Amino acid sequence: MAEVRARVQLNVGQHSHIPAEIVSFSGLKDGHEHVALIFNQADTEQTTPLIRMHSECLTGDVFHSSRCDCGEQLNECIESMHKQGGVLLYLRQEGRGIGLYNKIDAYVLQSQGMNTYEANNHLGFADDLRDFSDAVLMLKALGLNQVKLMTNNPNKLNALRDAGIEVEAVIGTQAHIKSGHVGNRSYLETKVKHGAHMLDIKKLSKPE
Numbered sequence: 001m002a003e004v005r006a007r008v009q010l011n012v013g014q015h016s017h018i019p020a021e022i023v024s025f026s027g028l029k030d031g032h033e034h035v036a037l038i039f040n041q042a043d044t045e046q047t048t049p050l051i052r053m054h055s056e057c058l059t060g061d062v063f064h065s066s067r068c069d070c071g072e073q074l075n076e077c078i079e080s081m082h083k084q085g086g087v088l089l090y091l092r093q094e095g096r097g098i099g100l101y102n103k104i105d106a107y108v109l110q111s112q113g114m115n116t117y118e119a120n121n122h123l124g125f126a127d128d129l130r131d132f133s134d135a136v137l138m139l140k141a142l143g144l145n146q147v148k149l150m151t152n153n154p155n156k157l158n159a160l161r162d163a164g165i166e167v168e169a170v171i172g173t174q175a176h177i178k179s180g181h182v183g184n185r186s187y188l189e190t191k192v193k194h195g196a197h198m199l200d201i202k203k204l205s206k207p208e
């Protein structure tokens with residue numbers, strides 16, 4: 001069982017204009033400082049709030065790197081939750097759980113032609129090391145057993161359903177495509193073809 005440790009107001013978003021609360025927890029299992037952002041008090045005011053489990057991506061979330069779509073997904077999520085309320089779980093699972101330095105090593109291999117999963121495997125890691133059990137503990141600590149989930153990743157849906165959280169709807173995020181030599185098009189295509197992601201592949205293969 002995890003519990004809310006502290007909850008405090010702050011404004012977020014690209015212009016610090018979106019009111020939210022940040023929540024810390026006690027009793028999480030994996031030793032990382034995961035946090036929740038709550039919009040419009042959705043945890044107490046809504047029976048089935050929109051939620052997102054967002055895995056940390058320093059390069060994408062902070063620097064808006066061309067190699068992925070994480071920062072754009074994060075902004076899209078914050079804007080949606082500003083409008084309709086929601087709970088954003090920001091999970092400290094950098095690089096699908098392999099950590100930042102290993103992710104940079106994987107990028108080196110991707111620059112040499114491997115795809116994102118091959119690079120992980122070449123470094124001795126599974127395709128995806130993430131475990132969403134702390135996310136489930138966070139939802140339960142907030143009293144949430146019934147949600148709408150914002151994702152394109154079927155593993156996240158399965159993780160919640162397996163833990164007894166009722167997922168009433170899955171809302172995909174948009175395809176945020178960046179072209180060019182170190183763009184994210186082939187990264188997103190690989191996630192669709194080999195990772196069963198539910199992104200619209202036609203949009204990805206369409207020339208700009």
Ligand SMILES: Nc1nc2c(ncn2[C@@H]2O[C@H](COP(=O)(O)OP(=O)(O)OP(=O)(O)O)[C@@H](O)[C@H]2O)c(=O)[nH]1
Nearest residue numbers: 054055056057068093094095096106116151152153
């Ligand atoms: N190992 C590795 N991790 C990456 C790479 N590109 C992005 N990541 C990480 O992948 C994770 C992406 O997380 P999420 O945004 O939750 O995404 P997702 O599994 O694609 O699912 P949704 O965005 O919910 O559809 C972050 O932890 C990133 O740091 C890469 O090339 N290699």
Ligand SMILES: [Zn+2]
Nearest residue numbers: 057060068070
């Ligand atoms: Zn990223």
